[in-house]
Amino acid sequence: MEDSNQLQSGHTNKEYIDLIEQLRKEDTASHRDSGKGKASFGIDSPMGLMSSFVFAPVYLYATVKGKHTFWDQALSSLPDKIFYGPSLDMGCGRGLVLSKVATKKRSLLQTAQIKDCPTYGIDIFNSSDQSGNSPQMLYKNIKSLDLLDGVVAYAASFTEPLPFADNYFSLVTASLSLHNVSLAGRKFAIREACRVCKPGGAVIILDLLGYVADYEAEMKLNGWMVVERRFAGLGVVFGSWPTQVLLAYKPVM
Numbered sequence: 001m002e003d004s005n006q007l008q009s010g011h012t013n014k015e016y017i018d019l020i021e022q023l024r025k026e027d028t029a030s031h032r033d034s035g036k037g038k039a040s041f042g043i044d045s046p047m048g049l050m051s052s053f054v055f056a057p058v059y060l061y062a063t064v065k066g067k068h069t070f071w072d073q074a075l076s077s078l079p080d081k082i083f084y085g086p087s088l089d090m091g092c093g094r095g096l097v098l099s100k101v102a103t104k105k106r107s108l109l110q111t112a113q114i115k116d117c118p119t120y121g122i123d124i125f126n127s128s129d130q131s132g133n134s135p136q137m138l139y140k141n142i143k144s145l146d147l148l149d150g151v152v153a154y155a156a157s158f159t160e161p162l163p164f165a166d167n168y169f170s171l172v173t174a175s176l177s178l179h180n181v182s183l184a185g186r187k188f189a190i191r192e193a194c195r196v197c198k199p200g201g202a203v204i205i206l207d208l209l210g211y212v213a214d215y216e217a218e219m220k221l222n223g224w225m226v227v228e229r230r231f232a233g234l235g236v237v238f239g240s241w242p243t244q245v246l247l248a249y250k251p252v253m
């Protein structure tokens with residue numbers, strides 16, 4: 001594995017504080033047991049739920065149950081080798097996808113005897129995008145799932161250069177996060193996802209219909225020719241707004 005100081009692109013690693021490690025130290029120092037209890041992942045865009053009116057039950061199902069099922073299936077459909085390297089979740093929020101990836105790695109890597117395979121998340125922790133969104137909530141969830149050792153989280157925006165070297169991750173995910181920024185920001189985030197993913201690695205994005213076609217176009221502009229985009233299923237319709245999934249593997253030159 002690369003030295004952590006070599007992860008960075010235009011930054012030094014020390015400029016980014018590992019929130020999980022920081023909160024872990026505070027937790028240990030205070031003896032407050034701040035990670036006890038069950039993991040819980042909140043409601044995506046509470047305003048979106050309220051404005052769904054008669055479709056609110058559909059929205060609620062998507063955010064509380066459907067999204068879990070979607071990601072369980074999406075991750076289990078990927079080849080195991082995709083989990084044998086560092087991964088990044090862009091806009092990890094309270095850690096739903098991050099924790100699923102880390103859990104999968106834990107079981108696979110024990111068998112394959114692979115170590116040092118961190119699961120990274122970045123977010124700006126906007127609580128209007130997800131209820132109760134905060135680094136503390138992410139930490140609590142990661143701790144309650146006993147995943148603290150493999151997870152690194154930074155407060156960082158995907159509209160700015162990501163603090164990682166080119167070709168570093170074997171898996172890059174984004175779940176309902178990219179649509180929150182401007183078109184220019186979304187295109188930038190896609191270019192960064194393409195840059196930090198390594199050849200043969202996978203990018204998988206779940207997002208609202210209307211946004212994902214642009215992601216596909218941007219990836220193709222970056223030379224990623226085989227990009228699959230499809231309806232993500234009835235379980236992840238947010239009110240009356242369907243979602244799409246994009247899955248692509250970085251070309252191996």
Ligand SMILES: C[S@@+](CC[C@H](N)C(=O)[O-])C[C@H]1O[C@@H](n2cnc3c(N)ncnc32)[C@H](O)[C@@H]1O
Pocket residue numbers: 041044045067090091092093094095096097122123124125126127129130133156157158159174175176177178180181
């Ligand atoms: C709907 S939530 C989804 C969270 C998580 N991916 C999930 O599926 O549970 C959207 C997330 O995107 C994050 N976000 C919005 N704009 C962002 C940005 N510019 N950079 C990083 N994260 C961002 C929000 O803070 C929020 O956590």
